[in-house]
Amino acid sequence: MKSLIMLIIIVVFLLIGVSTVTAQNSPFYKMQQINGNEKWFFNRTEYSIFNNKENPRKEQLNPEDALFKSGESSFANFNNERWTLKFPYPTDTYLIDLEGTDNFVISTGIKLFSFYTLFSDLIWTTNKGIDWNIKHFANDTIVTALEMKQNSIWLVGSRMNADYGFVFKSTDFAYSWVEQLSIDSFLPLYLNFFDNNKGIVLTQKSENSQQLFKIFSTTDGGNNWAEKSSAINGSTEGLNANHFSSIDSGWICIRDFNNMYKILRTTDGGINWETQLTDTLDELSYIKFYDSKYGFAIGEKAIYPTSNNLILYSTTNGGINWQSNEIISDDFYSIFGYDLFFQNNFTFWLAVSDGYEAKIYKTTDGGVTLTELSQIEEIDLQLGKIKFISETRGWLVADGGSIYYTTDGGYTWTAKSRSITKDDLIDVDFVDSNNGWLASEDNSIFRTTDGGENWNVIYSDTASRNLINIDFTSLQSGNSIYKFYDYSTFTYSGIIGKTQNGGNDWQFTNYDSCGFNDLFFADQYSGWIVGEKDFNLIIYKSSDSENNWQQQTNMNLNNGPELETVHFYNDQIGFAVGNFGTILKTTNGGNYWQVAWGNFDPNQLWIHYNLTGVFLRSSNDCWVYGNKYSSGAYTNLIAHTTNQGLTWDTLTFSGQYGTGQIIFRGNTEGYCLGYKNYVTFDGGITWSLLAYPYSISKMFFTNQNNGWAVGYGGRIFKFYDSNTSIQENNKMLPVHFYLSQNYPNPFNPSTKISWQSPVGSHQTLKIYDVLGNEVATLVNEYKPAGSYEVEWDASKYSSGVYFYQLRTGNFVETKKMILMR
Incomplete structure (x- = not known):
């Protein structure tokens, strides 16, 4: 199994080399243009400038320009500090490296939040994880490795959109940094310091079936660097793993186009490489040496058609001879990363993740036998790093910002990161700035009474149904909708829930043959549910605080329309939209609904689109969002009316599968959510790709100054506009x-x-x-x-x-x- 993080870095590095958007000399966060290359306007398109890399970096990068504000993570964020990642805390990145001592621990992680865009977080603690400090790196600036010796910390990373790498150094425990090395065109993959003075950086570039390397070494703590170059010829697909035990002695694992794996060694600092282990099918993706003699390579055993067995190659003579031992057999559904940490040449800890949990093993005989010490649940996919700072105290970091600490040698672990849930969050609702609720895809409902600082599970539904939406009208009164699909009859059933004690207890009513998609309350008494029944759209309305719902219409439109979402400006004026371009409006609370296609022939425009978002800024001003798939491509549609749908202005642009909510914060700032998210700051005239917050599915604003965004992996972002006094x-x-x-x-x-x-x-x-x-x-x-x-x-x-x-x-x-x- 090739390391996921190395794969992400290399693939994105190559892609950005082919197609890069507007050049930015500063690594500070910039709002990208919609679709990567264009900034879209209603009724016209204004093209941006492509970055053809005609402006190479000529000046030394100021590390403080590559790093955002430092501080406690709930106040360090992007987008003018208006959006804050509250959970997971302190970060949601894939933590890939870790260094530290008894009093100081530092980790770095990478976040991929669109196919072309990455960033890194740098986090550290001085009190064993009680509090964390954080620095956000700018978009397309990633950190791939850390090293710490005494009071010196080094990090190595890349500016993906500028095609160069860097080495930063800090001597004041990560508060300030200086750049010590810049690397053009090559991707830094490896950093190691052997003491406070001697260190090495390995960089790579693939070119014409060759693996090109530049190796930089220092003997004065990074003030000066010597450069060496080499190339590995032949049909080599990529570098899978690497490790140096000294400036001169190092090993790499490579894979050819026939999926054969090799281990190569250098004794002259990377100028020449000799093959030590050749042509194995075992998927070697990890190599580490205790010293110049004792080393280990790890991979997945080659068993057709698939293998979840872990194999360990060991050497006691610097790689001249290797012995293999199948150390873990069929213990994992799948393998998502592993790491080991040496206590001595025969004793080490091994951590392995299957994407859901990590198992910690220890060996005292060089891997011949392994003892399972513990399991850590809720590891979010990929394992990052395990490191022990003594025989009993150790740390483990992983994807999703997971951080764990042990004080008994790995038998028990304590979480030093906080998350509400690892499940996706599908809805958020607040009745004031302090009291709010969340809904997750596993049918759990969470509540906060302190403005989102703490959340507690107040209800978990174990029935075979899917929670769709929640809507609270007061501290005690709330509503929910569920959907259940019967595979034996191929029909949906809808369930409406009602609580009168803040969500702790619910009463449910079933509605046969109904598939509910959205729920909206305009006030404490007036609420609507939309969806489909027997392949026709359906609308239910509630006019009291009880769980009494009446069907408003069963309008039969052609092609079997289904309503996806509904929004009301007040208890009288509302819009509902759905598939096949369905747009309905009412001006009397839903007693009568009418089609609102306006000035466009539905067969020429609307019918081709699945409309997923609708929002009314006023009684006349309505926005609609959706997309279509045609001729192998997706097209997104934003439509706007200022006269209740009599006429529409439309904007279409190249999109992706999946659109969702459209919402405005006041009259000028609006968001379109989906596979990719977009934002406007001028009332919808122009829209740009939204980089932060990311991985979100739902937004809610309690007022113009406070709001929330929730989404995948339990992410919770808080909005606060400090411009309001x-x-x-x-x-x-x-x-x-x-x-x-x-x-x-x-x-x-x-x-x-x-x-x-x-x-x-x-x-x-x-x-x-x-x-x-x-x-x-x-x-x-x-x-x-x-x-x-x-x-x-x-x-x-x-x-x-x-x-x-x-x-x-x-x-x-x-x-x-x-x-x-």
């Missing part, structure tokens, strides 16, 4: 937490630190040295909302770097300052 007694109060940079800085002997808090809370402001030791407490008391300043007199402290940290409720932020005598 809050006034109390005619005095302007802060609208968000903020910790200012101290002034002066550098300082001698005193400096001032200021901060602001939008709410009253217990607050602490503490000073730490570079080792993480607390040296002073400046504030430790309750403070009301407001702005504050305190002075620190450092007369009795020595020169150096210090950090000050503000902690109030769930907000934590740390900044660096320098005392210079």
Whole structure:
């Protein structure tokens, strides 16, 4: 099995080399244009400039330009800090590497949120995972490896849209970085430092069935690098794994076009390579050496047609001879990554993931026998890294931002990341800024009473039916719809749920032959459900707070239409849309519905589209979203009317399978959700590809200032617009937490630190040295909302770097300052 992360990096690297969108010299986040190449307007198209790589990087990259804001993860985000990933915490990326000590742990992860776009997160903790700091890298900037020796940290990565790699170094525990090496055209895959001075970087490029390598080595901690080049000729498909035990000695696993695997070794730093293990069908995708003699290669056993058996190749003489041992047989449904960590040349831990859980093994005889120590459930697909910092204390990271910690040698593990669920979230609803509910695809309902900081499962439905939507009209009263498909009769049944105690208990009513698709309440009493019954559209309405529903229409349109979604501006005016371009409107609460195709012949336009989203900005202003498949391609449609459907303006553009919701936050900002998401900031005149938030299926705004987006893998994003001020007694109060940079800085002997808090809370402001030791407490008391300043007199402290940290409720932020005598 080829490493998933290496495959993603290489494939995207090659694709971006072929088709890259508008050139951006700065790695800061930029809104990509719709469809990758074009920015779409209603009634016209304005083409962007293609990046033909005529502007190669000429200046050294400032690492602070490649990194977004640092701080506690719930406040470090993209898109002008308006959208925040709340869960999983602290990140949802595929964590691929990990380094650390007793007091400091750092990890990096990669997130692929569209086929051409990746980014990385860098996270670290100074208190064993209680709190995490985070840095977001810019779009198309990824980090592939970390190394830490004493107080020095190195990372290696790539700017995918600029075709070059880099090495950054930090000496202040990840708070600031300098670039030490830039690499043009080659993709960095491997980084290793053997001590605080000696290190190596392996880079690769495939060209004409050759594997081209550039190997960079340093003997002074990365200040200077020596470059070596080599090529492996022949029909080689790719590099699967690599490891160096010193600057001169290294091994790689490669695969040819016949799916034969080889192990090659170099003893001169990568200039020449000799074959040690040749032409095995076992899918070797991992290699690691304890020293120059003892090493192991791991892969999946070649058993036709499929294999989930893990095989271990071991050597005690530097790879001259290899012995194979089938170490895990049929224990896994599938294998999604593995990693080992050495205690000595015969003792190591091995972690293996099957996409759902990870099993931890340990051997004391070089892999001849393995003892299963534990299982970690809810590993989200791919395993990243296992690392022990002592014989008993260790860490494991994986996909979906999963982080685990052990203090007993791997027998038990404690989660240091937080997630609500690994299942997809399908709906979100709030009745005010504090009280909200989530629905997941496994029929669970979650509730928060503190603005989304904490969520609890309040109801889990175990019946054989699918939860579709939830809609709450008060703290106690809520509604839900389910869909059940009977494979014996090939018919749907609809279920409507009602709760009168905030979702803890539900009463259900069945509706035979109904397939419900959407639920919407305009107020506490007026609600509608749309879907299909016996291959015709159907609409139900509720006019009281009980679970009483009346069918409004059974209008029989040709071609068996089905309504997908419904939206009302008030209790009278609403639109419902569905497949075959169905658009219905009502102006009397649904007592009468009429087709609203307006100025377009339905046979020429509407009938070809499956409409999945509808939203009314006012009683006359309505937006519709959908797509069609024709001649092997998908086309998306956005339609807009300002006169209740008498006339429509339409926008079509190349799309992908699956469109969903359309929603507006006020009159200017709107979102179209689906396989790819789009955003407008000018009232729908232009639409651009939305990069963040990503992997979402549903949005909800409690008002123009607060909102939520939920989606795949239990992702929850919170929206907050800090541009809206809050006034109390005619005095302007802060609208968000903020910790200012101290002034002066550098300082001698005193400096001032200021901060602001939008709410009253217990607050602490503490000073730490570079080792993480607390040296002073400046504030430790309750403070009301407001702005504050305190002075620190450092007369009795020595020169150096210090950090000050503000902690109030769930907000934590740390900044660096320098005392210079």
